[in-house]
Amino acid sequence: MTLLQLTHVKRWMDLHQGRHPVELCAWDLVLTAWVLSWMALPVSTLLGNWWMLPLCLAGFLLPTAYANWRRSLHRRGRLRCDWLTAL
Template sequence: MTLKQLSQVKRWMVMHSTRHPVELAVWNVVLTIWMLGFMGVPGALLIQAWIALPLCLVAWMLPMAYTGGRRRLHRSGRLRCDWLTAL
């Protein structure tokens, strides 16, 4: 996902936060974990914590995996996802 797509989803979530408060909270957690993964790479490299690098990669890819999973569930009819229009 691009930074523009991330901000579009975040903007949609904030605009509809009264109707979808849980989705906003989950998206905030996803973005927090993404940022921890992004910022954890330099620290892991500096202290040579090689075991943390795969965790940082997984955290860095979390928004893409989350939106992909939500898109799949929406298409199969198991979960309604209104914010997909923001992408």
């Protein structure tokens, strides 16, 4: 996902937080993990904690994976996902 797409989804979540509080919380957790992975990458590299690099990579890919997972659930009719229009 691009930064612009992340911003659009976050804006949609903020505008609809009264009707979708659980989705807002889930998206905030995804964004928190994404930011933490960006912060952990230089620290783990400088300290030589190479075992953290796969975790950082997973954090980088988490917003895209979450959006794709929600899109697949929406297409199968298992879960309604209104914020997909923001992408």
